[in-house]
Amino acid sequence: ALRTLPHVTLSGGRLPQQGKLLGIPPDLVTELSRISDYVIVEADGSKGRPIKVHGDHEPVVPPSTTLFTVVVGADGLGKPLSPEWVFRFERAKDLLRGNLTPESLMELILRPEGLMKGKPPSARTFVFINKAERTEAFLLARRLSELLRREGMEGAIGRAFFNRKVMEVF
Structure with missing residues (x-):
């Protein structure tokens, strides 16, 4: 997806009753930062x-x-x-x-x-x-x-x- 789209949004899942997304593990953020220009994490x-x-x-x-x-x-x-x-x-x-x-x-x-x-x-x-x-x-x-x-x-x-x-x- 990173090769074909200008940006990608990623989450670790959903909490539908709260209307929120779950975060992803920090090690995955580190891995993503190696293959993309920017990674923005809402902490x-x-x-x-x-x-x-x-x-x-x-x-x-x-x-x-x-x-x-x-x-x-x-x-x-x-x-x-x-x-x-x-x-x-x-x-x-x-x-x-x-x-x-x-x-x-x-x-x-x-x-x-x-x-x-x-x-x-x-x-x-x-x-x-x-x-x-x-x-x-x-x-x-x-x-x-x-x-x-x-x-x-x-x-x-x-x-x-x-x-x-x-x-x-x-």
Whole structure:
């Protein structure tokens, strides 16, 4: 299929009652990376919340990963630390203090057990701050991007998928 199609989507099965696909084993990702230009792995979800804290078993990151992408929702910035805004709120309470500020989210990104957990040392990091439609969300996202840039990280601020416009690259 890789020889005849511009892209191939692969899953390890389906969970029809949940409308979700199962992942594939990391060793298969490594094998696929040897025969294709790019392999994109969606490693975990956040149940629709803008901020997520990983479970003990997450994320499953293949050692062959070359670009590790962290995705956070700008619509969660400035909000209270609560289950409404954070997936795995109980774990987040141990890692974060107070509201979801750019500073606290930066701390969550950088902590070893935070959002870069499992990143192979050789992989480049890219942070995508999405859902920055509202002015307040965009300004808070820009503040987070400034903090990330100071740490030598790169990324982008964008809008929801249907809008498809990247607003700023850092």
